[in-house]
Amino acid sequence: MKRLLLALLCLSCGTNSTTGKQVVLHTKLNSDLNAERSFITDYGWNVTLTSARFSTGPLYYFDGEPAFTRREPNFFEFLKPIQTAYAHPGHYAPGNAVGQVLQPQTFDLLETGPFTMSDGTGITGPVRSATFSFSAPDGGHAVVVGGSAERDGGTVYFSVTAALSDIERTAKDAQITGCKFDENTIDRDETVLVTVKPRIWFNLVDFTKVDAGTPESPTLVDPASVPHIAFALGLGQLSAYEFQLQQ
């Protein structure tokens, strides 16, 4: 943890690190949506999106391997004078920070990407994992998604929103840590491509108990409902976000 904090401090100061030469990391964001903006979830729902707006927070890149099953130290463990590195039931060791993009931005994935994000800073060296995070400009929603879901001849027209507090139930500070960054070596100014996979957001959602709604008046998924809990868990899925250096 101390190494991580020192590396981040170094990056934000704009100084050269003793572990690598400083570089600019141009950043682009895209989705894996097809032309129809549709996908089939693990529970068999054929979802077609009509809107998919969300706001990113900081992105961080690390040289540690992506997370396997893991748990991060809890608040009380952080208070201990000497921290344990990891605890039950799993572990993620981010290693050294090698890059970051700090500026929050808002995207609509239904527009044609890839979208250009603010440039980030980094240092030369290997990169293997990343942190994706959400933000909520002006204290509003972090994510607003609408569309339809079909299964067994029935169609549900829905709208679902998520606040940072929804995501934070499963991801501390709405940061999804340990995402896969296709293993590579940063050796000069590079472009990082972030791919967002909305299908993963909906993989745990069962629309059975969501009112059907209409295209003109979709049902707002109740924030206290099971489908909403499932959606919030989906936003926290590591596999919903992939990073790679664009060649």
Place this chain on the structure above:
Amino acid sequence: MKLKVCVVLCAFSACGPGKGTEKFTTWGEEFIEQGIPDTAFVDGWSVHYDKFLVVFAGIKVADAKGNAGAMLTGSRLVDNTKPGRKDLVTFSDLDAQAWDRVSYQIRPAADGAELVSATEDDRTVMKNGGFSLYVAGAATKGFVTKTFHWGFVTATQYNDCTQAAESGTPIEGVVVTVGGTDTSELTTHGDHLYYDRLKASPDPAIETSLRFDEKAAADSNGDNEITLDELDAAPIDVTKYDPSGFDAPTLGAFMKSLARTVGHFRGEGECTISEAK
């Protein structure tokens, strides 16, 4: 930390060259030997294991730069329901020093593993199924008993094993002293398979719990034997189970992820885990 270890090491070794021994054992603790009591579960179930077969391989000690001091070739098959600590391998003639990097694997043994506290039949089960971990037993709640025979084919690498901070400071790896024998236990935790989260909640008020109600309900044919196929067909209840960022939409996928977390180091010590290559 490193300085402290060096100071301790020098005190034992008089800062001169010398050799020592590192011995690796395994133990399943009371939960695997005697069972997990109903007080440990939030829904009143208890679990008793008849088999807890583990294939250990690649046990290795290395220095901070990754230079190996010793490594187990082959693999060992252990039934940790058998009482007590079992010897896995002993590395003698190791340089007396801090060996910061201790690692091991729990992985299938394609050509069979050396038996430690398991039977020839156990080895056949593991080899034929391609299993790294196989657990069999029964869960009981009131008058209901559900049996299970679950084989996991996961291959997991446990790296950078760190001793728990029982003394106030976690210690990376092991310290071998001149003429001494240090013992490291590769502990297996039998309760992990029933966790309801794959990582702890950011909210410290939300604890990780042991649950079995949903596994029992997954017994779709009602024969009181819960199979992995039945668990694979059972979606997780998102109000009770948190995949914590991992792709675990079913109870089967959830438990397969948890199966990777049974391996520990010297009791409560931890290792980073990844897919074994």
